Amino acid sequence: MTEMTLDPRQLGTGGLFTAAVPDLASHEAAYGRRPSGWTRSPLLRELEASGLAGRGGAGFPAWRKLAAVGAGRPAVIANGAEGEPLSRKDTALLRQAPHLVLDGLVTAGEAVGASELFLYATAESLPGVGQALAERRDGPRVTLVEAPAAFISGEASAVVNALETGTALPRDKAARIARSGYQGRPTLLHNVETLAHLALVARYGAQWFRSAGTADDPGTRLYSLSGDVPAEWVVEAPGGASLRDVLRLGGAEPSSLAAVLVGGFHGAWVPAEAFDLPLTARGLARYGASPGAGVLLALARGRCGLQASAGIVRYLAESSARQCGPCMFGLPAMATVLERIAAGERAPWLASEAERLAGLVTGRGACHHPDGSARFVRSSLGVFKDEVRAHLAGACTAHHGRV
Ligand code: SF4
Known part of the structure; x- marks a missing residue:
């Protein structure tokens, strides 16, 4: 980087x-x-x-x-x-x-x-x-x-x-x-x-x-920008800057992107129509996103958000210490459900099953790993809801055709 x-x-x-x-x-x-x-x-x-x-x-x-x-x-x-x-x-x-x-x-x-x-x-x-x-x-x-x-x-x-x-x-x-x-x-x-x-x-x-940033988010912040960008950067930007500004500062073209994952794997997706909102917890409250530790993962137009999300949930499931029930059973189950949706399985109940599992693991671990993972799953289902609907019907909006 x-x-x-x-x-x-x-x-x-x-x-x-x-x-x-x-x-x-x-x-x-x-x-x-x-x-x-x-x-x-x-x-x-x-x-x-x-x-x-x-x-x-x-x-x-x-x-x-x-x-x-x-x-x-x-x-x-x-x-x-x-x-x-x-x-x-x-x-x-x-x-x-x-x-x-x-x-x-x-x-x-x-x-x-x-x-x-x-x-x-x-x-x-x-x-x-x-x-x-x-x-x-x-x-x-x-x-x-x-x-x-x-x-x-x-x-x-x-x-x-x-x-x-x-x-x-x-x-x-x-x-x-x-x-x-x-x-x-x-x-x-x-x-x-x-x-x-x-x-x-x-x-x-x-x-x-x-003297830098906004009243709501004073000072500057470091962001790690990666994903579908010309180069991976660590950028320093004023607090309260919009996602569009931070992307541009990092050399990325916002119009080429469908969404950005804000706050890392325990964070939330922010779709392109929200790129002009301040990159703060208050500015992005509608999406449940906040800058967190400054991780930004860009997703290009034409790439499937559900496939990207399923990969992340699998990573989260494999990253736990497997000390507690939600991480032993709940996270792998959530990853499997997301993978089945991403694969285009025609089973309409899969979306509600993912929601159910996210509710089951929340607040049940010795640390916040299950909560953060559940938050990410809910964000994926919400921001990519059109894709979820299409996948459950065997199609993919990002790929303009079958999954
Ligand atoms: S909840 Fe936290 S402590 Fe418990 S298994 Fe998961 S990661 Fe480990």
Whole structure:
């Protein structure tokens, strides 16, 4: 995947995606030294004023996460696991701006009085981060932990589990890691992009951050753009930009596309007629889509959305840890039903069976994997409802003929 930057003012004053890993000297020349001495309350107020929301998927306000961390030797974790196979933005960020992520991690750690800092990322990312850390000998110790290349390796409780046991399997979603996370201690876990933004808010302030994006979605966002596009890109775009704008910034021609999957495999399809809506949870509420971790998968006109969706549901079914009933039985069953619809089987009940299975698995897993998978299935059935009808009659609208 190629990287580019579109708003170098924000995440990289000298350009986020440069050819070489920026060393500490060039990082400090671009941004200045990391401002030390942030304590919890002032940082919390600055983050609240900035409107910074998490960039790892859930979009939780960064200040709320910080406020929720209890007292008592907290741990802070930078999450760069990027288990979503179409996501590349965290890898790109860690390669091109590792010091910015480390600045955010150390600043958050200082603010909550952390006793331990971790950076959890893929094997591909760790050498560059290790190199950056070696330059910061006078800073607090940061432990690097390798994230396995698995879809659920970045799920919050799986991250904590990986740090404690070396196994990245989710745990009970009811447990709040802000109170009881790593080794039972209060734990703050942020995506690496969120921490990079936090480092900039700590340097330049909330108003500077809000000078890009919209009131609803301030700052910039990184997007991993793939699928039916001329080239795969990681793009930085202002918050609140429309899908059409983000596609164009990434070199794609929106008129050639039928739909875009927004938010990755736990996300939702957005059809071409909605490309001018703001790429925000509010703007795309009708489709149940939100930017999530910034994954955008483009689907060209003439390609069958149901076949693409069935492939994704099969992937999701095979990606679970098979610890819970919905993942053992429900997800494979949903994948099979979607595959039968995509194959043009003339069985009208298949659509309602897919809906039924989506309802059955929702809320039943130890983590949110079944919920995200069910959401994606519902989105596929809704956005491609004309295709569903045609397939169940043995035809395919995308292929203008038989399936
Ligand atoms: S719901 Fe699925 S992915 Fe989540 S812990 Fe249970 S088996 Fe694993």
